[in-house]
Amino acid sequence: MTSGEVVASFVVPVHPHTVLAPDQNPGWRRLRDAFNDAAQTIRDLDADLLIIYSTTWPSIIGHQIQADPNPEWVMVDHDFHDLGSIPYSFNIDADFAHAWNEANEQRGLQSRCVNYKGFPIDVGSVVALTLLNPDNSIPAVIVSSNMYANRSETTVLAKSCLDVIKTQGRRAVAITAMSLSNRMFTDFIKPEEDKIHSLKDDEWNRKILEFLEQGRLEDVGQLSRTIHRQIRVQKVVAFKPMWWLSAMNGNRNDLTGRILAYEAIHGAGGAVVHIDPTSTGIGDKEYDEDDVEFFHGERGVLEGSDEAEIDQSREAERTDETSVSESGPALWDPTEAEGSVNTDAAPKPVGAYPHARKVGDMLFLSGVGPRQPGTNAIPGGPIHDENGEPLDYDIKAQTHAVVNNVRRIVEEAGATMDQVVDVTTFLVDMKRDFAGYNEVWAETLGTVGPTRTTLAIDALPTPIAVEMKVIVHMGE
Amino acid sequence: MGKGQIVAGCLAPHPPHLVYAENPPQNEPVAEGGWEQLRWGYERLRASLSEHDYDAIVLLSPHWQTYVGTHFLGLPNFEGLSVDPIFPNLFRYHYDMNVDVELAQAIHDEAAKAGLPVKMMENPDFRVDYGTITTGHLFNPDWDKPLVVISSNRSTAYYSVEVMQEIMIELGKVTRKAIEASGKRVVVLASNSLSHRHFTTESEVPEDMSKEHITSHAMHLWDMRMIEYMRTGQAQRILDEMPEFTEQAIAESDGGGLSWLLSTLDVPDYPGILHGYGTIIGTGNAVVEWPCYAHEVNEG
Numbered sequence: 001m002t003s004g005e006v007v008a009s010f011v012v013p014v015h016p017h018t019v020l021a022p023d024q025n026p027g028w029r030r031l032r033d034a035f036n037d038a039a040q041t042i043r044d045l046d047a048d049l050l051i052i053y054s055t056t057w058p059s060i061i062g063h064q065i066q067a068d069p070n071p072e073w074v075m076v077d078h079d080f081h082d083l084g085s086i087p088y089s090f091n092i093d094a095d096f097a098h099a100w101n102e103a104n105e106q107r108g109l110q111s112r113c114v115n116y117k118g119f120p121i122d123v124g125s126v127v128a129l130t131l132l133n134p135d136n137s138i139p140a141v142i143v144s145s146n147m148y149a150n151r152s153e154t155t156v157l158a159k160s161c162l163d164v165i166k167t168q169g170r171r172a173v174a175i176t177a178m179s180l181s182n183r184m185f186t187d188f189i190k191p192e193e194d195k196i197h198s199l200k201d202d203e204w205n206r207k208i209l210e211f212l213e214q215g216r217l218e219d220v221g222q223l224s225r226t227i228h229r230q231i232r233v234q235k236v237v238a239f240k241p242m243w244w245l246s247a248m249n250g251n252r253n254d255l256t257g258r259i260l261a262y263e264a265i266h267g268a269g270g271a272v273v274h275i276d277p278t279s280t281g282i283g284d285k286e287y288d289e290d291d292v293e294f295f296h297g298e299r300g301v302l303e304g305s306d307e308a309e310i311d312q313s314r315e316a317e318r319t320d321e322t323s324v325s326e327s328g329p330a331l332w333d334p335t336e337a338e339g340s341v342n343t344d345a346a347p348k349p350v351g352a353y354p355h356a357r358k359v360g361d362m363l364f365l366s367g368v369g370p371r372q373p374g375t376n377a378i379p380g381g382p383i384h385d386e387n388g389e390p391l392d393y394d395i396k397a398q399t400h401a402v403v404n405n406v407r408r409i410v411e412e413a414g415a416t417m418d419q420v421v422d423v424t425t426f427l428v429d430m431k432r433d434f435a436g437y438n439e440v441w442a443e444t445l446g447t448v449g450p451t452r453t454t455l456a457i458d459a460l461p462t463p464i465a466v467e468m469k470v471i472v473h474m475g476e
Numbered sequence: 477m478g479k480g481q482i483v484a485g486c487l488a489p490h491p492p493h494l495v496y497a498e499n500p501p502q503n504e505p506v507a508e509g510g511w512e513q514l515r516w517g518y519e520r521l522r523a524s525l526s527e528h529d530y531d532a533i534v535l536l537s538p539h540w541q542t543y544v545g546t547h548f549l550g551l552p553n554f555e556g557l558s559v560d561p562i563f564p565n566l567f568r569y570h571y572d573m574n575v576d577v578e579l580a581q582a583i584h585d586e587a588a589k590a591g592l593p594v595k596m597m598e599n600p601d602f603r604v605d606y607g608t609i610t611t612g613h614l615f616n617p618d619w620d621k622p623l624v625v626i627s628s629n630r631s632t633a634y635y636s637v638e639v640m641q642e643i644m645i646e647l648g649k650v651t652r653k654a655i656e657a658s659g660k661r662v663v664v665l666a667s668n669s670l671s672h673r674h675f676t677t678e679s680e681v682p683e684d685m686s687k688e689h690i691t692s693h694a695m696h697l698w699d700m701r702m703i704e705y706m707r708t709g710q711a712q713r714i715l716d717e718m719p720e721f722t723e724q725a726i727a728e729s730d731g732g733g734l735s736w737l738l739s740t741l742d743v744p745d746y747p748g749i750l751h752g753y754g755t756i757i758g759t760g761n762a763v764v765e766w767p768c769y770a771h772e773v774n775e776g
């Protein structure tokens with residue numbers, strides 16, 4: 001696996017003035033110059049991906065990721081339409097978008113890609129991409145800001161993004177399109193009259209910038225709720241971007257910060273900030289908020305009613321209390337031969353074999369483990385670390401994941417789970433795991449009724465505890 | 477020119493699901509139906525108004541959100557594709573609508589005289605918000621009447637429901653005044669849901685009605701309370717309870733549409749006609765008509 005990284009982060013303002021009217025106000029001009037400076041920094045870093053988390057794209061159904069490879073339209077701001085129009089044609093990394101979407105789902109998040117001609121890309125993203133990537137040379141990806149997401153959900157959203165940056169070996173730049181204080185003048189003003197709406201807003205903005213300049217991004221993340229109460233109008237999206245940006249930077253306080261500009265845009269606080277991951281060596285501060293790996297649905301919006309809508313595979317992922325982790329031998333693309341059945345929805349093989357093979361109306365599956373397609377993560381955790389030291393793991397989560405992988409392959413073949421006729425299960429620790437495995441079996445395949453043989457074996461090729469060999473009769 | 481008249485006032489919802497479910501040729505996605513109770517509600521509303529001629533529709537949608545003043549569409553025609561940024565899978569609608577710029581300008585001018593910050597929107601590239609398009613389509617699928625489209629000022633977010641309501645009551649009064657001065661017959665439309673707590677997941681088939689219900693009992697109670705006031709001619713009580721309703725039911729009345737509507741109708745003490753109620757991804761929605769034609773004398 002190659003190593004990818006976040007090579008820089010930026011905070012940038014959302015309003016269109018910096019694009020359409022930089023010369024109407026010296027402050028807007030300074031912001032525009034700062035955008036240009038940031039764009040140069042990004043080029044100098046040889047970044048190959050821009051990731052935008054935008055507060056001006058709210059979502060309700062989970063997280064939305066732009067996946068149209070070339071979205072084109074003309075953006076007109078709802079408020080500042082008299083400043084003019086911003087035509088756009090962006091270069092979106094659809095592969096990254098899809099991989100991030102999958103990684104989100106594997107970490108328990110509700111997520112989807114959007115790829116629709118004419119989709120209205122939000123003003124914050126349009127401004128950021130127009131100014132930071134003027135020649136479109138660097139592919140970008142844009143994610144929405146879910147209006148119901150709390151800190152842990154937003155943190156997990158960043159971690160799934162990091163999963164893909166690492167898998168793909170990208171040099172990524174993380175960008176939050178956001179205002180600091182977001183209170184604008186509620187009346188029309190002349191450009192020359194612009195200033196931060198109030199002294200209190202200005203003082204808080206300067207405090208935030210002082211922290212950022214010291215590289216204390218995580219401290220700003222932990223202050224987000226307070227900042228939101230103090231200087232934020234309760235628009236759709238709260239002061240969440242700092243949660244995402246801090247998680248994208250490993251929740252650190254020893255980053256290197258640089259304030260490129262801080263000015264008012266119609267009263268709101270607009271800043272261009274560059275955060276370099278280089279440690280200042282000043283020493284990290286304590287991290288005292290929950291560091292979440294997996295989203296368990298604590299939005300609590302529906303109190304159980306959403307559970308009914310969640311399919312069984314997601315349910316299984318939610319039962320995974322321990323962290324997902326990655327390890328294992330080299331992965332192979334599944335082999336192709338007459339009757340072979342392969343799917344991206346199942347984990348890649350660890351050798352030259354297909355996921356399954358059809359003979360007449362019989363379907364034979366290769367041994368299926370719990371590894372997750374895409375990330376190779378093991379729900380319930382691996383059974384040992386890289387050095388072979390045993391780890392505590394959750395056999396039930398692993399068994400659930402096996403059954404879900406089996407289902408994906410069976411369904412890919414056009415069969416259904418109730419056509420499974422025979423299963424051979426391999427456990428690496430019969431004594432420890434039989435009961436938990438048996439319990440999940442009873443709730444899942446046990447309800448279908450295939451014959452079953454369970455064997456204890458010495459080891460499996462990856463650090464997993466359970467594998468199943470499955471035969472399906474596709475007749476009738 | 478005779479005195480203008482408000483023919484009727486309507487509260488009508490705009491979740492794109494309703495247009496999606498109907499499969500009009502303008503919308504790209506295809507559905508197997510769904511949300512029939514509300515769509516039939518719209519049908520009854522259209523039937524009820526079909527006997528009453530009118531010249532224009534004045535509409536306030538909370539999805540044209542302006543933080544700086546109240547804006548009015550200010551060009552005679554807007555054409556384009558409206559894609560809902562939240563439900564793009566359901567709503568990609570090709571619209572072509574006409575604006576009664578004269579009436580829009582008249583309301584704008586009247587509002588400016590009253591001291592409200594207002595602006596005409598004259599950028600031809602502007603995309604009309606999906607709330608306006610959805611309600612516009614469902615209320616008048618032929619699009620054969622010009623609209624006046626008013627933005628939703630975000631004063632609830634900036635200040636409070638009380639301040640929002642003060643502004644909206646003022647905006648309602650000037651809307652009425654401008655309509656009366658215009659000599660036109662007009663329907664006024666507030667486009668918003670009642671309780672507004674969404675589900676955060678969507679079923680495989682979005683129109684699967686077995687998944688549709690209100691998000692909580694409290695939301696239902698609030699919706700029914702408001703609808704009861706509407707049905708029994710107690711508009712003043714709706715205005716009185718607007719802060720509690722808006723906060724506790726997270727109601728979409730935060731956009732000001734309902735307050736503006738009731739003020740434009742001069743706080744009606746006659747019953748509204750409930751044409752339909754239903755939930756959409758958990759939010760509560762009603763189609764209600766205040767039949768001004770039956771209660772206000774046309775002096776024109």
Ligand SMILES: [Fe+2]
Nearest residue numbers: 491538607728
């Ligand atoms: Fe809405």
